């Protein structure tokens with residue numbers, strides 16, 4: 001799903017950024033330019049970003065359990 005039409009940023013792009021270590025929305029904006037033009041996508045982008053951050057510890061724990 002495209003989240004930001006101005007910069008063609010998808011929910012997957014945001015999830016990849018979080019998976020690669022981005023934990024701050026402003027850093028995400030610097031890296032991708034999401035929600036930095038018209039701003040219409042800000043709430044949706046923030047929601048996707050927060051969801052990706054919240055899911056990360058669960059994924060990490062699942063990987064740790066699978067490796068044990």
Ligand code: FES
Nearest residue numbers: 004005006037041
């Ligand atoms: S739709 Fe994201 S800045 Fe315009």
